[in-house]
Amino acid sequence: MQDNKIFRKILIFGIMASLILSVMVPIINAGNFQTTNITGNEVIENELLSTHKVLAEEGTATWCGYCPVASAQLYQCYTMGLDFSIVTLVADMNSYASSRCSELGLTGYPTVFFDGGYSKVVGQQSSYTVYYNTIIACGNRAVADISLNLHAFWLGSGQIGVNIDVTNNGGSTYNGHLHVYVTEETSRWDDASGAPYHFAMINNYAINQGITVSSSSTESYSSTWSGYTDISFSNIKVIASVFSNPSYTDETIAVDLEYPNSDPPSTPSTPSGSSTGVIGIPNTYSTSSTEPNGDTIKYGWDWDGDGDVDEWTNYYPSGTAVNTDHAWNSVGTYNVKVKAKDALGAESGWSSAKTVQITIGTPPNTPSTPTGEINGIHKTEYSYTAITTDPNVGDQIYYWFDWGDGANSGWQGPYPQGQSGSASHKWNTVGDFDVKVKAKDLAGSETDWSPLLNIHMGNTAPNRPTRPSGPPEGIIGKEYTYSTSASDPEGDTLQYKFVWGDGTDSGWIVTMFATHSWSEVGSYEVVVSVKDNWDQSPWSQPLDVEIFGGDLDVSAGGTYEGFTGAPISFTGTVIGGEEPYSWNWNFGDGENSSVQNPTHTYNTPGEYIVSLYVSDSQGSEGAGTTTAIISSNPPETPTITGKTEGAAGTEHNFTVSTTDPDGDDVYYWIEWFDGDTNGIWDGPYSSGDQVTFNNSWEEEGTYTIRVKAKDIYDKESDWGTIVFTAPKNKIRWFSLFDFLEHLFDRFPILQKLLNI
Structure with missing residues (x-):
């Protein structure tokens, strides 16, 4: 019996220990917070680094x-x-x-910044694979x-000479920043575990320093670094990286120290290549040199014989024949020379000169x-388009188009021989034009x-103009204004003609x-047409106008202003005549009223011409007009719902909704934090629809999210807000009581086994 009790206790202890570990391990691992563009615990397979060498800068203490x-x-990834x-x-x-950690925006140790902060991994990780995949x-x-x-040269006494060439192989000027770090492969400093x-x-x-390198060219930079006098030749690694906007790495290189030498390269061979050439057409010239210590060599060409280097090549292995192209822009005789320089900066003398005669050459053939x-x-x-060829092999061609209207394309090109040249043009007037083209070479x-x-x-x-807009009723002898709108497919200036229906x-x-004013009582049709400098549009649809006698002085009041869906009170008055009066209102939206002071509700925003016709008991009549300006109602203040707390670097969804009193479609404008200048109007969405937006914040903090709405008439609502917090990651600690309570809730069998 005693043995059974002991076995029972051991069994219970083992079960509890396993359960404690199963619950606690995820809690502890939650403290190793990471912020990175790459996630996952499995290594990405069969992915080769192809565009550049990555730089990893680890912020630590x-x-x-x-x-x-x-x-x-x-370091495991490195090995x-x-x-x-x-x-x-x-x-x-x-x-x-x-200071570099501050530049990169470090907020806690450890943080590894990849390629100047393009990606970062924060905190201790459970495996190397997060770094590997990043x-x-x-x-x-x-x-x-x-x-x-x-190249990094050991100069002794803690000094290192650094020479670096930055070559821009792209098609536009490169503006960036250059860092050259001196590092110890095995550091003099130990981490918290005691390991170097x-x-x-x-x-x-x-x-x-900042750098600027023109397209297809090389810039050289050098310095002498001095620091600790106790550094070891075999323990130094010099690492260079260039960063472009927004400060991300474009290329990295790492080298060991070299011992310098003072032996310059041999004088290069006399340049070989053509002794004649044509302006603008490149010739190819070749030379070579050897470096006594096997260092790499670059070549400086003097193309005009003035004793100055006009162009340096990249570095090449000692003894390699190097080809360089050059074209001259002027007729003349040129003495071409070349010298060599090794990685330490030691230069050779000038080679013997190669004499080159440059002429104009033969012009291209007349284009088609x-x-x-x-x-x-x-x-x-x-x-x-046009095309031609040039008798000079390798020459290139420009084209000039004359459009026949006093304008031209200017010189377009250069194009390779046999390739069409092209240009575009639009003529501003109607007519016949003669287009021609000529060509020139380099x-x-x-x-x-x-x-x-x-x-x-x-x-x-x-295009056909709109139906004339204006009072549909009036009295004889009084002037009324009518308007229209029209457009022209080519944007030409337009003229307008209104026909009043009375012969004028x-x-x-x-x-x-x-x-216009009418001199006789009657019904008239008003139409309008437009024309540009060459053609006339069709006539518009007619506006029916009724003209009455002017015996009564009628006023329709106004101008009236209001909102869609809201009633407006109209006031009519008349002077003269004998009661009773007959009232006829036309509100301009197809609705009418026969009372003196009616109310009317408009459903659509706009500017309406309102007319009032009045007649008395003796048959006298009169009319008056006014305007009603109707605006739309703005949408209600939007509601925004979603989590009010979450992790930085993670997408979070928020639901936005509003209703428009007029049922109009709505647009939303969202600002994700104070001072956010990247908002745009997004939509349209139906009134009352719930719309989901998402955003992520890269850094911890508290953010006020603001959203407003507008309708299709640009009437804006007030701002709706919600506050979102991205807190710093914390390890959650449980009291023993909380933990046991949680454990017994999950595993009731333990209560029976322990008799509690």
Whole structure:
């Protein structure tokens, strides 16, 4: 019996221990918070780093308890052969490293910044795979096409000479920043576990400056770094990285120290290549040199014989024949020379000169007749092409189009021989035009004009104008104003003609409105037409106008203003005549009233012409007009719902809704934090619909989210708000009582086993 009790206690203890671990491990791991663009615990397979070498800058401190694991996991990736470099920024031991941590936006240790902050991983991780996958992803992102050539020379007494060439292989000027770090592979500083750091930055940068490199060119930078006198030749790794806006890495290179030498390269061979050439056409010249110590060599070309280097090449292995292209822009005789320089800056003498005679050459052949649209519409852009060849092999060609209307394309190109040149043009008037083209080569030799291409540019008549707008009722002898609107497909200037239905018209006028008075009682149809400089539109639909005698002085009051859905009170008055009076209101929206002082509700915003016709008991009559300006009601203040707390770096959803009193569609404008300037109107959405938006915040903090709405008439609501907090990640600690209570709730069998 006693043995059974002991076994029972051991069994219960084992069960409880297993359950405690199963519950506590997730709680403890929650403290290792990470912020990164890459997640997952499995290594990304078959992904090669292809665009550039990744830079990993680890922000750390010697007292940080979580940092040793992060350092070890990052170094594990390095030993696996991934193509990246590590710079360890020990902030409490190196003030320059601390400043770099601040630049990167470090908020806690450890944090590893990849490619200048393009991605970051914060906190201790459960496995190296988070770092591994982040390196893979960064290595495959699109970057500027930059090449680096770095040499670091041991000068003794704690000094290092640094030479770096930055080559821009892209098609536009590169503006960026260059960092050259000096690191110790095995650091003089230990982390909190007592293990030395790897690749810790020591002292200041060797180079820290902005750079500008033109397309397809190379810029060289050099400095002498001095720091600790006790550094070891075999323990130094020099790492260079270039960053472009917004400060992300485009390329990285890491080298060991070299011992310098003072032996310059041999004098290069006399340049070989053509002794003649044509302006603007590149010739290729070749040379080679050897470096006694096997260092790489770059070549400086003097293309005009003035004794100055006009162009430096990249570095090449010693003894390699190097080809360089050059084109001259002027006729003349040129003595071409070349010298060599090794990585330490030691230069050779000038080679013997190669004499080159540059001439104008033969002009291109006359271009063919241009091809393109021959029947078009004026003010519409059309493209035309032409083609020719040049007797000089390798020459390139420019084209100049004359459009026949006093305008031209200017020189377009250059284009390779046999490739069509093109240009576009639109003619502002209707008519016939002769298009022709000529060509020139790189030397500026021009051809004759091509045969003519005759084209015709026509016109499209203006669109039919809207029905005239104005009072539908009036009295004889009083002037009334009527208006319309119209458009022209080509945007031509329009003229307008109103026909009043009494045998008269306004004539062709440049305004969209005209005034008229009728001299006789009657019913009239008012129509309008428009014309541009060449064609006339169809006539508009008619507006029926009823003209009465002017015996009574009638007023319709106003101007009236209101909102859709809200009743407006109208007031009619009359002077003269004998009661009783007959009242007839026309509210301009198809509705009428026969009372003197009616109320009326409009359903659509707009400006309405309101007319009032009055007659008395003796048959006298009169009319008056006024205006009712109706605005839409703004939407209600939007509601925004969603979580009020969540993790930074994670997408969070919020639901927005509002109703519009008029049932109009609505748009939403959201500002995710104070000072947010990236908002835009999003929509339209139906009134009352619930719309989901999402956002993530990269940093912890409290954010006030604001949203407003507008209707299709741009009437805006007040702001609706919600406050969202992204707190700092914390480890949740349970009291023993809370934990046991939670445990017994999940596993009731324990209460029976323990008799509680």
